[in-house]
Amino acid sequence: AQSVTQPDIHITVSEGASLELRCNYSYGATPYLFWYVQSPGQGLQLLLKYFSGDTLVQGIKGFEAEFKRSQSSFNLRKPSVHWSDAAEYFCAVGGAYNNDMRFGAGTRLTVKP
Amino acid sequence: DADVTQTPRNRITKTGKRIMLECSQTKGHDRMYWYRQDPGLGLRLIYYSFDVKDINKGEISDGYSVSRQAQAKFSLSLESAIPNQTALYFCATSDTTGADEQFFGPGTRLTVL
Numbered sequence: 379a380q381s382v383t384q385p386d387i388h389i390t391v392s393e394g395a396s397l398e399l400r401c402n403y404s405y406g407a408t409p410y411l412f413w414y415v416q417s418p419g420q421g422l423q424l425l426l427k428y429f430s431g432d433t434l435v436q437g438i439k440g441f442e443a444e445f446k447r448s449q450s451s452f453n454l455r456k457p458s459v460h461w462s463d464a465a466e467y468f469c470a471v472g473g474a475y476n477n478d479m480r481f482g483a484g485t486r487l488t489v490k491p
Numbered sequence: 492d493a494d495v496t497q498t499p500r501n502r503i504t505k506t507g508k509r510i511m512l513e514c515s516q517t518k519g520h521d522r523m524y525w526y527r528q529d530p531g532l533g534l535r536l537i538y539y540s541f542d543v544k545d546i547n548k549g550e551i552s553d554g555y556s557v558s559r560q561a562q563a564k565f566s567l568s569l570e571s572a573i574p575n576q577t578a579l580y581f582c583a584t585s586d587t588t589g590a591d592e593q594f595f596g597p598g599t600r601l602t603v604l
Contacts, residue, residue: 481533
């Protein structure tokens with residue numbers, strides 16, 4: 379069965395600094411990979427997704443992620459973090475015919491002024 | 492108006508009580524999901540439904556049941572609530588394939604005393 383590991387439970391960065399959130403997955407076939415963001419008291423919102431093609435994908439709010447098959451990773455990046463980016467971020471993996479999407483445990487991002 | 496709504500938003504109940512959480516969507520999607528979120532565990536799938544006649548167990552279905560009353564409505568029931576079912580519950584919908592983006596409701600915070 380597929381699984382997702384987000385090694386960092388909590389990350390703190392200064393506003394304006396760059397950000398990288400790590401995600402490693404396990405999946406037996408071509409994975410479909412997602413990053414979602416959850417703001418306090420809200421549901422999850424999709425940031426970006428990867429199905430195929432260019433391994434560097436762009437998302438909303440200035441985020442991007444890179445798929446590295448050899449490392450089974452799909453790390454999320456942002457060049458300059460804003461205070462409004464403080465939230466919890468979830469990586470998820472699914473498949474084209476598999477409707478059992480698996481989420482990582484999440485990484486909570488704190489942004490210092 | 493929100494595309495995916497959940498009622499109630501908050502609920503406190505006692506051990507042994509039956510409780511129903513409701514989800515409605517206006518996106519016209521066939522597929523609906525129920526997840527629970529626990530700190531440090533991310534989201535785990537309880538049940539999912541491909542259409543009104545198709546319901547499937549997810550990763551953690553024990554102690555839960557669901558009903559798909561219509562394309563737009565998907566309810567989650569706890570027949571006899573227990574304290575370890577205290578969690579944040581999310582409903583989500585998606586279009587045709589498992590690889591599609593899932594759209595989440597705002598969540599229901601359930602506390603079982």
